[in-house]
Amino acid sequence: MAQRSLHERLQHEENPPAEADTKHLAVSHSAHIIGPMLILDKKHEGISMERFAHALKIPFNPRLTRTLMRLDSFTDLPVDDLKRYIKGLIINVDNTLAEPRSQEFSPEVMAKLEEIQKAMRVCFFSDSDDQRPQLVKTGITFASNIPNKPDPNGFKMAARLRLDLKAEDCAMIGSDYTKDGACKEAGMRYIHVKPISGPNEPISEKIMRCYGNMVASIHDRFRKK
Numbered sequence: 001m002a003q004r005s006l007h008e009r010l011q012h013e014e015n016p017p018a019e020a021d022t023k024h025l026a027v028s029h030s031a032h033i034i035g036p037m038l039i040l041d042k043k044h045e046g047i048s049m050e051r052f053a054h055a056l057k058i059p060f061n062p063r064l065t066r067t068l069m070r071l072d073s074f075t076d077l078p079v080d081d082l083k084r085y086i087k088g089l090i091i092n093v094d095n096t097l098a099e100p101r102s103q104e105f106s107p108e109v110m111a112k113l114e115e116i117q118k119a120m121r122v123c124f125f126s127d128s129d130d131q132r133p134q135l136v137k138t139g140i141t142f143a144s145n146i147p148n149k150p151d152p153n154g155f156k157m158a159a160r161l162r163l164d165l166k167a168e169d170c171a172m173i174g175s176d177y178t179k180d181g182a183c184k185e186a187g188m189r190y191i192h193v194k195p196i197s198g199p200n201e202p203i204s205e206k207i208m209r210c211y212g213n214m215v216a217s218i219h220d221r222f223r224k225k
Contacts, residue, residue, distance in 0.1 A: 177212030
């Protein structure tokens with residue numbers, strides 16, 4: 001069967017909620033899950049309680065794994081088609097543009113960022129606060145001093161404060177249903193990219209991504225064609 005056009009995917013996409021549920025779990029101490037051992041804490045190097053709570057919701061809400069499109073690579077993004085339907089794009093960095101904490105980005109990635117800049121409003125929303133020199137040179141702003149993923153407020157604030165747009169006028173492009181995919185709860189569309197992993201990446205991150213991909217795959221089997 002031929003792949004559906006972007007217009008057809010938009011027509012069949014579920015309508016986002018008018019108001020996203022922005023409540024999140026408050027936690028004052030670290031916790032551990034024995035099973036695989038996943039460290040749960042408020043720091044970037046661990047799995048936050050908010051992310052774990054969002055991950056637990058995904059199996060029971062297929063809307064959270066419904067994507068506008070799925071790409072093998074960020075450089076495959078069809079910018080000319082996309083700009084007809086959204087006004088702004090929010091981009092995850094690690095695992096989406098390059099390996100985690102990478103300071104080098106391929107010429108193809110840099111060329112795609114330039115193409116996006118010419119077509120629509122764009123910003124980075126990364127788990128890391130560092131603004132890597134090669135990305136800074138693009139002139140694309142970083143969404144900082146906002147709630148971390150997967151808090152829906154973070155996506156809303158990135159859209160409003162950095163792009164001067166409503167969340168529903170934007171799409172988030174990322175590689176993890178348990179973090180980037182939470183943009184759906186803010187009313188955004190989600191574009192999923194096959195993750196670029198790295199040798200020094202924590203095993204807990206790989207486990208969470210694999211979990212999200214597995215749930216999305218199960219949802220796909222039961223979704224109406």
